[in-house]
Amino acid sequence: MTSQEAYKPAIWRLRQATPGEGNVWLTLQHPTSLELMREPLSGVRPPSDKGTILTFVHLLPGIETPFDVQKEFETWVLQDDTTAPYLEVSGRNIRLVWRGRRGLAFAPIQAAEDCLAAAAVFSHVYGALSVEESRLETTWQSMTNDVALTHDVRRIALREQRRVNQMTRQFQTARIFVARMDIALQRPESKLSAATRRLFGELALQADLISRVRVLDDAIEVGEDLYELANDRLIEHRNYLVEVWIETAILFAILAELAVLLVDFFSR
Structure with missing residues (x-):
């Protein structure tokens, strides 16, 4: 069994809720009103998935995630819209990476939601x-x-x-x-x-x-x-x-x- 098969990253898809849809995950008021739905995924979606506002991957930090898995998803984030900036925020035991409609976090499970x-x-x-x-x-x-x-x-x-x-x-x-x-x-x-x-x-x-x-x-x-x-x-x-x-x-x-x-x- 390869390291990729042994480790299953948490992947979510965020999309805009349709009118009347329940179980909204997050409601935002500014700069425009938006209701977001969160859906778990078994793998990342192709770039043609236009309904996705953000595809987000959570990995455990440090040695808890195999190095090749880390590099795989870091490359995946980099390959999104090149007109968008590549942003990286680091904190105590947290590393958050963002580009376009892709996000990646290396963080403990309790910090993943933040x-x-x-x-x-x-x-x-x-x-x-x-x-x-x-x-x-x-x-x-x-x-x-x-x-x-x-x-x-x-x-x-x-x-x-x-x-x-x-x-x-x-x-x-x-x-x-x-x-x-x-x-x-x-x-x-x-x-x-x-x-x-x-x-x-x-x-x-x-x-x-x-x-x-x-x-x-x-x-x-x-x-x-x-x-x-x-x-x-x-x-x-x-x-x-x-x-x-x-x-x-x-x-x-x-x-x-x-x-x-x-x-x-x-x-x-």
Whole structure:
């Protein structure tokens, strides 16, 4: 019997709970609401398993886990999404490794739950931030093109009002997201253990999440200012056109009344 066959690591799959599903393992409120289900696995799933938020492996520390098994799972973590950082947190008799949608902990059995929860919370926070950053990245060209709407607005630009309103809502929603990210990073869920919060904090520190949120916040402020000004200019231009139309209509009404009076006068 090989060492791999003799030792059975604990493997879990975390996924989002479906509406109405019971026995939720962990509920998170920030930066977005999420209910997580935990399922034991007999082996790691292939990368094509898109429904998995995190696949997590727990191994006993030191000589309690064969060296070749340790290296096998360390390599497995490294092979996940290379765009995500490789993070490693070490503590008293604990070593937690994370990358993308894969996590690995070398820890005593009583510490496994804390490691799993920390990796789960971090995966959620990191994933939500990455999605928001990608969404913002797609708006830069639109913002550049829309600079003209903040100055000399022409009548044809009024056709852009609906899109400008949509962009305004997008940046306001992003502002709410940043506020909730601050809560997630600075005040993690109170239901989490102190050990879990500490491990999560160290992962967030290594990934430099606070700096990334500040950069995102600055970029959102640029978009908010731009589209607030664009909205003001479009509203001002629309109001100006309405006033012109009203004044023109009044003028025509006066002219029409004058014409009627003149016709009546000369027809006598």
